Amino acid sequence: DTPTSGLAVSTNELMSWIRSSRPQFTNCPTMIVMVGLPARGKTYISKKLTRYLNWIGVPTQGEAYASNALKDIASYFTKEQGQVAVLDATNTTRERRGVIINFAKEKGYKVFFIESVCDDPEIIEANTMQVKLSSPDYENYDKEEALVDFLKRIDCYKMSYVPLDEEKDRHLSFIKIFNVGSRYLVNRVQDHIQSRIVYYLMNIHVTPRSIYLSRHGESELNLLGRIGGDTGLSSQGQKYAKALAEFIRGQSIKDLKVWTSHMKRTIQTAEALGVPYEQWKALNEIDAGVCEEMTYEEIQATHPEEFALRDQDKYRYRYPKGESYEDLVHRLEPVIMELERQENVLVICHQAVMRCLLAYFLDKSEDDLPYLKCPLHTVLKLTPLAYGCKVESFYLNIQAVNTHRDRPTNVNVARKPEEALQTVPEHL
Amino acid sequence: MIGGCVPWPLPRSDWLRHLSISGCVRLCFHILLIYTSRLEHQNKALGHQTRTMRGASRSKNPQDLDKRVCMTNCPTLIVTVGLPARGKTYISKKLTRYLNWIDVPTKEFNVGQYRRECVKIYKSFEFFRPDNEEGLKIRKQCALAALNDVRQFLTDEGGQVAVFDATNTTRERRETILRFAEQNGFKVFFVESVCEDPDVIAENIVQVKLGCPDYTHCNTEDAVADFMKRIKCYENSYQPLDEELDRDLSFIKIIDVGRRYLVNRVQDHIQSRIVYYLMNIHITPRSIYLCRHGESDLNIKGRIGGDSGLSARGKEFAKALGQFIQSQNIRDLKVWTSQMKRTIQTAEALGVPYEQWKALNEIDAGVCEELMYEEIQQKYPLEFALRDQDKYRYRYPKGESYEDLVQRLEPVIMELERQENVLVICHQAVMRCLLAYFLDKTAEELPYLKCALHTVLKLTPMAYGCKVESVCLNVDAVNTHRDRPSVRFTNTHPLSMSVSLVLVKQASPPVIA
Numbered sequence: 001d002t003p004t005s006g007l008a009v010s011t012n013e014l015m016s017w018i019r020s021s022r023p024q025f026t027n028c029p030t031m032i033v034m035v036g037l038p039a040r041g042k043t044y045i046s047k048k049l050t051r052y053l054n055w056i057g058v059p060t061q062g063e064a065y066a067s068n069a070l071k072d073i074a075s076y077f078t079k080e081q082g083q084v085a086v087l088d089a090t091n092t093t094r095e096r097r098g099v100i101i102n103f104a105k106e107k108g109y110k111v112f113f114i115e116s117v118c119d120d121p122e123i124i125e126a127n128t129m130q131v132k133l134s135s136p137d138y139e140n141y142d143k144e145e146a147l148v149d150f151l152k153r154i155d156c157y158k159m160s161y162v163p164l165d166e167e168k169d170r171h172l173s174f175i176k177i178f179n180v181g182s183r184y185l186v187n188r189v190q191d192h193i194q195s196r197i198v199y200y201l202m203n204i205h206v207t208p209r210s211i212y213l214s215r216h217g218e219s220e221l222n223l224l225g226r227i228g229g230d231t232g233l234s235s236q237g238q239k240y241a242k243a244l245a246e247f248i249r250g251q252s253i254k255d256l257k258v259w260t261s262h263m264k265r266t267i268q269t270a271e272a273l274g275v276p277y278e279q280w281k282a283l284n285e286i287d288a289g290v291c292e293e294m295t296y297e298e299i300q301a302t303h304p305e306e307f308a309l310r311d312q313d314k315y316r317y318r319y320p321k322g323e324s325y326e327d328l329v330h331r332l333e334p335v336i337m338e339l340e341r342q343e344n345v346l347v348i349c350h351q352a353v354m355r356c357l358l359a360y361f362l363d364k365s366e367d368d369l370p371y372l373k374c375p376l377h378t379v380l381k382l383t384p385l386a387y388g389c390k391v392e393s394f395y396l397n398i399q400a401v402n403t404h405r406d407r408p409t410n411v412n413v414a415r416k417p418e419e420a421l422q423t424v425p426e427h428l
Numbered sequence: 429m430i431g432g433c434v435p436w437p438l439p440r441s442d443w444l445r446h447l448s449i450s451g452c453v454r455l456c457f458h459i460l461l462i463y464t465s466r467l468e469h470q471n472k473a474l475g476h477q478t479r480t481m482r483g484a485s486r487s488k489n490p491q492d493l494d495k496r497v498c499m500t501n502c503p504t505l506i507v508t509v510g511l512p513a514r515g516k517t518y519i520s521k522k523l524t525r526y527l528n529w530i531d532v533p534t535k536e537f538n539v540g541q542y543r544r545e546c547v548k549i550y551k552s553f554e555f556f557r558p559d560n561e562e563g564l565k566i567r568k569q570c571a572l573a574a575l576n577d578v579r580q581f582l583t584d585e586g587g588q589v590a591v592f593d594a595t596n597t598t599r600e601r602r603e604t605i606l607r608f609a610e611q612n613g614f615k616v617f618f619v620e621s622v623c624e625d626p627d628v629i630a631e632n633i634v635q636v637k638l639g640c641p642d643y644t645h646c647n648t649e650d651a652v653a654d655f656m657k658r659i660k661c662y663e664n665s666y667q668p669l670d671e672e673l674d675r676d677l678s679f680i681k682i683i684d685v686g687r688r689y690l691v692n693r694v695q696d697h698i699q700s701r702i703v704y705y706l707m708n709i710h711i712t713p714r715s716i717y718l719c720r721h722g723e724s725d726l727n728i729k730g731r732i733g734g735d736s737g738l739s740a741r742g743k744e745f746a747k748a749l750g751q752f753i754q755s756q757n758i759r760d761l762k763v764w765t766s767q768m769k770r771t772i773q774t775a776e777a778l779g780v781p782y783e784q785w786k787a788l789n790e791i792d793a794g795v796c797e798e799l800m801y802e803e804i805q806q807k808y809p810l811e812f813a814l815r816d817q818d819k820y821r822y823r824y825p826k827g828e829s830y831e832d833l834v835q836r837l838e839p840v841i842m843e844l845e846r847q848e849n850v851l852v853i854c855h856q857a858v859m860r861c862l863l864a865y866f867l868d869k870t871a872e873e874l875p876y877l878k879c880a881l882h883t884v885l886k887l888t889p890m891a892y893g894c895k896v897e898s899v900c901l902n903v904d905a906v907n908t909h910r911d912r913p914s915v916r917f918t919n920t921h922p923l924s925m926s927v928s929l930v931l932v933k934q935a936s937p938p939v940i941a
Contacts, residue, residue: 184689185691195704338697
């Protein structure tokens with residue numbers, strides 16, 4: 001029973017071949033240039049956008065650069081195969097932007113400006129309180145003084161601030177965001193990646209809210225140590241569903257939306273909540289193809305080479321007739337986009353799916369993603385905060401099996417079965 | 429086993445003869461019971477829609493709706509704004525087609541149509557003069573008649589989005605529409621097209637105005653002159669949407685055919701998707717070439733799905749495709765394939781770079797993968813029958829439905845809209861979905877669209893639709909098309925006993941062993 005799809009190349013070769021012939025989002029490196037007065041959310045947008053682009057597989061760098069920023073960017077593009085670099089600075093004068101544009105033209109990079117314009121004093125004050133006052137600059141100030149000082153700092157920039165202009169800058173590619181998204185002006189979107197960036201920026205918001213991530217309750221196949229399938233909840237799983245309902249009620253969440261996959265175990269878990277829920281096929285567990293419903297021991301016995309290849313590159317490895325984590329990220333992108341639009345949401349999903357979603361919110365790399373710990377019967381509460389995400393973990397005290405398999409020490413194809421099964425969790 | 433004491437399977441000719449009356453009745457009943465419970469399960473599984481934009485339940489009584497309910501579940505009224513020949517109808521029709529394809533029931537209401545029904549014969553631009561009292565009265569009546577039909581569609585006929593296609597150039601007219609929407613609990617989203625480029629306007633007039641019923645009895649020069657005067661009638665009273673004055677409205681202003689956009693107050697998911705779509709379409713002339721992979725080894729065996737390579741004839745097709753593409757002299761052609769061997773091998777023969785999309789992979793037939801239709805009939809007769817009942821929504825066990833396919837192809841369509849000349853080498857079910865999008869086919873028609881092997885379809889956007897040229901590359905191949913069988917359940921009520929047995933083999937394509 002030959003597990004591979006029959007092509008006589010090594011998996012690594014195959015993977016890089018597939019990667020290179022994947023749809024290209026852009027054919028040359030892109031510089032994203034932030035524009036705006038201090039406390040307009042430029043860093044917030046930069047970091048969030050960088051996190052999103054990296055998650056969807058576009059290598060992006062968003063460090064706040066110093067004066068030799070442009071040189072760093074050139075090096076990132078040529079030496080590190082980066083595709084997008086975000087230049088997070090005020091860039092408030094036409095002259096400064098001119099320097100950047102000329103640099104990009106010389107090197108053959110595309111430029112896309114993101115300008116944040118805000119004249120609402122409340123928003124500016126809130127921003128300042130959230131992220132500026134904790135900066136080292138204001139270590140020895142009290143809050144009131146710091147705020148006053150910072151507002152005066154903004155005034156210094158205002159004198160020379162020349163916003164992007166519909167007419168004068170009509171040849172540039174840019175998006176102007178007004179008052180945290182109530183209005184947008186979009187000019188000359190050049191390609192796919194810029195179109196995706198615009199779509200993303202138009203969907204994010206800053207209204208406080210929380211996202212709850214949880215797996216389904218323990219399922220019957222979980223108990224048997226089998227992966228995939230579409231079984232119902234075990235008795236412990238049913239207990240968890242009830243506990244989850246109690247927990248949710250206890251949180252007193254305003255207008256909570258509940259999402260599940262199309263698989264029985266998530267649906268049964270949601271049913272116990274007694275509230276309306278929406279089903280997303282995109283939230284279905286990773287398809288393990290020929291290995292569906294097998295135990296790890298059986299996979300080792302029937303597909304030892306596949307098992308080893310998976311341990312070598314768990315993110316990109318695709319089960320024969322199944323999916324990879326990389327495929328999963330791709331199919332979860334609309335879910336992430338909708339999560340950004342929404343406010344309070346509870347997502348009841350599966351282990352691999354939850355790892356992908358968590359990696360997006362916590363900015364985890366492709367290497368870390370497939371090994372993130374997402375145990376059964378535990379709810380993760382994610383609350384956006386400043387430039388990141390606060391995570392609170394709630395174990396609902398209902399016993400469940402452990403389904404987490406760490407990367408074993410030996411990932412060589414020629415390894416012994418015991419070495420392959422070294423990290424398999426216990427099961428019936 | 430179904431059918432009582434009759435051994436299964438039997439040669440087709442003996443099948444009916446050996447079925448006793450009671451066996452027949454038992455069979456029918458059994459089929460119905462399983463059908464009902466399968467349908468229930470499928471309905472439960474699919475019951476809550478997979479996208480948040482579809483309203484679950486809406487109060488039928490407009491007066492009962494309050495703003496809060498409106499925010500989550502209510503229908504949307506898209507209102508175009510702009511002078512004549514600015515592409516409003518083009519945008520309306522395209523947007524309607526897209527929304528229907530992604531399963532959002534949408535209909536467009538063109539006020540010009542209503543006017544043509546009212547005023548049977550168009551005389552001249554004088555009808556549109558701002559001081560023509562009679563004309564104004566009729567035009568207002570037509571607008572109200574259209575709005576009435578909008579209300580019926582959104583409230584009584586299960587519509588989710590209505591596109592109200594008219595100039596709507598005055599603030600007064602837009603106020604009327606906003607009041608109408610508020611009374612009925614509809615959200616409003618304006619789509620304004622602003623364009624001052626005389627070349628674009630002239631091209632629009634040539635493409636769509638001259639051929640319209642108003643000008644059938646006119647020569648080109650006269651028609652153009654009259655139409656330009658018509659535009660002038662609107663210009664003086666035109667009040668474009670304003671950043672300040674209209675800051676509380678939800679709208680997108682499209683400037684110079686997409687060079688620039690102003691987007692204000694996007695309220696919800698559907699508006700966000702509409703904005704994304706409108707920002708990705710363009711009108712640069714181009715062609716999209718759709719074809720399937722060359723004939724595969726599994727095709728010859730009459731087996732569905734799988735991941736086999738090309739047969740000898742399939743390889744011939746790939747070469748012929750290469751020659752055909754070269755002869756077409758296409759500028760900057762992009763070539764896309766799926767990640768399955770047969771499309772990749774086909775593209776390889778072209779000798780040009782190509783991109784692989786997993787989203788273009790053939791529909792996953794789940795437990796039926798690599799089976800012949802005869803085998804599916806033997807092993808899963810009920811599934812086979814259910815599929816013929818509703819081929820669009822039916823999902824193979826552990827597989828996909830056409831409905832799922834459309835959802836996964838949406839990013840492909842979005843990127844096709846952005847691109848210019850593209851050749852897509854894909855698969856039968858996938859090609860049907862893409863074709864249905866371009867040719868505005870319904871969910872019922874989609875799964876039965878004819879997409880033969882070794883035939884290239886060249887789609888060229890034209891006026892409000894798409895010109896299709898079918899090029900058969902003269903390399904023989906098996907036929908893989910299976911029509912909808914003519915004999916099916918005669919009454920779909922679950923408790924009905926009047927079921928005619930399904931002779932599903934009748935419509936299957938011939939098979940080379």
